[in-house]
Amino acid sequence: MSVPAVLWRLLRYGRPHVSVLVAAFGCMAVLGLGTGAYAYLMGPALRFLLSGGTEGFGGEHAVPWLSKLPRETALWGFPVVVVLIGLIKGVGYLGQFYFMGLFAQRVVKDLRREVFLKLTALSPSQLSKERVGDLLSRFSTDMTAVEWAAMYTVGSYLRDSLQVLVLAGVALSMSPLLGGVMLAVIPLAALPASRLTRKALKRTREGQSQLGQLAGQLHEGLGGLRTIQAFNGQAAELERFSAHTKAHEKAVVSAAWARGAVPGLMEVLAAAALAGMLAYAAATRAMEPAALLSLITAVILVYQPVKDLGRVTQFAMQAAISGERLFALLDLRHPVEDPPEALPAPTLRQGLRFQDVHFSYGQRRALEGLTLELPVGKVTALVGPSGGGKSTVTSLLLRFEKPQSGHLLLEGVDADRYAAASVRSQFALVTQEPLLFSGTVLDNLRFSRPDATLEEVEAAARVAQADGFIRNLPQGYETRIGERGVILSGGQRQRLCIARAVLSRAPVLVLDEATSSLDPESEREVQAALAAVLPGRTALVIAHRLSTVTGADIIHVMEAGRVVESGTHAELLQASGRYAALWALQTSGAERGAA
Known part of the structure; x- marks a missing residue:
């Protein structure tokens, strides 16, 4: 099963709880608009500080209601606006994390219940083919990976995508040319990022497999402790355990390197694009300083949610690998299946x-x-x-x-x-x-x-x-x-x-x-x-x-x-x-x- 197919199947567990997700998205919308307001106000704020009057809020990118206020009122009004935006964003953050946490717990509760029912419904011969430690690893470690993905990855994709759209709109409203050039850097990073992501996905799958091996050996070791000690087999068991540990370490470190390279790549490209934009603006004087500052602020802010999207992709990859392991279990079919119109068995008399x-x-x-x-x-x-x-x-x-x-x-x-x-x-x-x-x-x-x-x-x-x-x-x-x-x-x-x-x-x-x-x-x-x-x-x-x-x-x-x-x-x-x-x-x- 492909990674998108696994993630899509995992998302289906969220359908019964879509109302919670909608509430979380509402909080994210408030958060995104607040971030966009910060970027939009940065230029007029600078002009206000430099000019010393409310006329600083006029011009091409004006804040009309502030430009009409007396100077003394504006001196207090602008900080109040900033604090109010911060308060609204804080409430948005709180609501987002609360509702996404609730969403994640309900999704995992349903999935955990389904896995438990499957484990208790399979035939003994089917379960005998699996190592008990590996089954426990799926029920604990793999389920935790899904929980983190539901809480952070889904939330980040919604929240950060919304912030990218809002901030991109602010940047393009300031200057379609410079804003477009800056935003074009984002898709340029997609190709190398996708290659790094595939490498991280492969290593993550290997790491999860080795983790299941470790759990299986630990369960076997605890169950056979008397035999291990009676034959002085601790050294042999430790050697076997160390081999699994080394393989797990290698896979996890390799996956971490690949995941870490994605935001690093975005950082370099963002810095290059920002430097180019500043050089072009200084040479051509195509924008007034206030609008340029708002544009720079919007562009700087837009790269943070983009990097966050790349960072939380690791949770999505982990969830995809864990989902594969969980669905491999859930897709097992009992050797004896009821016919479409199964009858209740009669009480034995013959x-x-x-x-x-x-x-x-x-x-x-x-x-x-x-x-x-x-x-x-x-x-x-x-x-x-x-x-x-x-x-x-x-x-x-x-x-x-x-x-x-x-x-x-x-x-x-x-x-x-x-x-x-x-x-x-x-x-x-x-x-x-x-x-x-x-x-x-x-x-x-x-x-x-x-x-x-x-x-x-x-x-x-x-x-x-x-x-x-x-x-x-x-x-x-x-x-x-x-x-x-x-x-x-x-x-x-x-x-x-x-x-x-x-x-x-x-x-x-x-x-x-x-x-x-x-x-x-x-x-x-x-x-x-x-x-x-x-x-x-x-x-x-x-x-x-x-x-x-x-x-x-x-x-x-x-x-x-x-x-x-x-x-x-x-x-x-x-x-x-x-x-x-x-x-x-x-x-x-x-x-x-x-x-």
């Missing part, structure tokens, strides 16, 4: 079925013609070696991904006919990593059903064997558990997740390796909770430890994306196949560990 489903992650095959049923009111378990496709089944059920061929059937109807959110509402998920938020116990439990009463919350906690330890916490259900439930043990965190799933009242409970990361004591606690939760429920249990699924109604052994064995625990052991071999391997390992 069951779910995978019918000859194929699915791949890039070149890696995950499911190869999987056919599988999840009957209502039964506990179905999936076991098998890693990479067999078990977790992919969960992703397809929850509509994180879509079968590349074959069908997922709900009540005998293809899931593609239903709205994805309504399909997800059929499931309550408990994952291997207990995901809790930094609020209270009550907040975390109500996350699945915000309107649940306290009695319903407590009942769900009792079913999940969590009510007892919750009441022993300092503030019971109102205890704040810290980031990711840091004050709780692994078993307690997982039991809270199970209670949250029970509270949701979803027809199907999905347990994806819910006990695999727990120590033996915590695993026993969670298994006791599951023994109370699972009977009579429709559930899908994905497990690595076979001891978790011995009570399942049906167990499917998966390998290479297919079901290779099915049956109850007893039936599979009697068959002496893959399941029996896995069982023997795990139980013999447990016996050796106990010995």
Whole structure:
């Protein structure tokens, strides 16, 4: 996407707030007219000082109402006019910055909300391709760049362009020839300035990319701090970090040089044009001194907003690069999109079925013609070696991904006919990593059903064997558990997740390796909770430890994306196949560990 296209797309976020922008433009108009008034009055003021009388305000470029005043009145009147203009300009400045600040905050608020919604709406596989630090950099650094552009660049383009027009009008009214020659310098600087701007844009893009790399490495480093320190890897990490830092520094310095050259070029051209105008005016005496002074003042003043326009272009470039990164995220499309006339998914009464489903992650095959049923009111378990496709089944059920061929059937109807959110509402998920938020116990439990009463919350906690330890916490259900439930043990965190799933009242409970990361004591606690939760429920249990699924109604052994064995625990052991071999391997390992 080109830079103008990115900036135009960013500006579209300002449409709902155009009234604020109009108010800001009104203040800018007052500011521009005040600046033009200063330039226009400079010549008559000089003539007034030199002549000592009000006739100084007459002549070719007169201020009529001042020229008619008595001298004593004019002595006070002119300073009052100057102060009044300054007061009006001050109010214009204040109003402009207030309204542009309000405009910027509202634009960024809308954009930030859209980015947040996109991040929470993408599939896990899409987000897994991005570094978390880089995503955080887009949400912070890139968003700040857009905010600064909305506040300063848009305001400067409006304000300074208006001042240029007003001051150009004053200069041309004094002398069309000299004023035109002076103003012609501005477009002459456009070609070299555009080349410098393109160079700055390229370097700015490189700098933003390196900044995302730095943020990504920092996030990885904090997450893997124990590993880094255990292997004394600080030096290697520092070397990698220094390489990104050096690349970022080089890009930023190069961009700063290119941006700084633009106002420097304007300064040189302005000085040359001013010197030429003074030499011509002195040689030809084509203008009276008062008019010449007003012209010089207008020309000097006009170059400042022109330089400001060049200076704030850096904010526009930064916003363009940041906008590219933000829109690259916003333009991602979820693998599962609702059909034009999506139907709400019905409550499950018969069951779910995978019918000859194929699915791949890039070149890696995950499911190869999987056919599988999840009957209502039964506990179905999936076991098998890693990479067999078990977790992919969960992703397809929850509509994180879509079968590349074959069908997922709900009540005998293809899931593609239903709205994805309504399909997800059929499931309550408990994952291997207990995901809790930094609020209270009550907040975390109500996350699945915000309107649940306290009695319903407590009942769900009792079913999940969590009510007892919750009441022993300092503030019971109102205890704040810290980031990711840091004050709780692994078993307690997982039991809270199970209670949250029970509270949701979803027809199907999905347990994806819910006990695999727990120590033996915590695993026993969670298994006791599951023994109370699972009977009579429709559930899908994905497990690595076979001891978790011995009570399942049906167990499917998966390998290479297919079901290779099915049956109850007893039936599979009697068959002496893959399941029996896995069982023997795990139980013999447990016996050796106990010995």
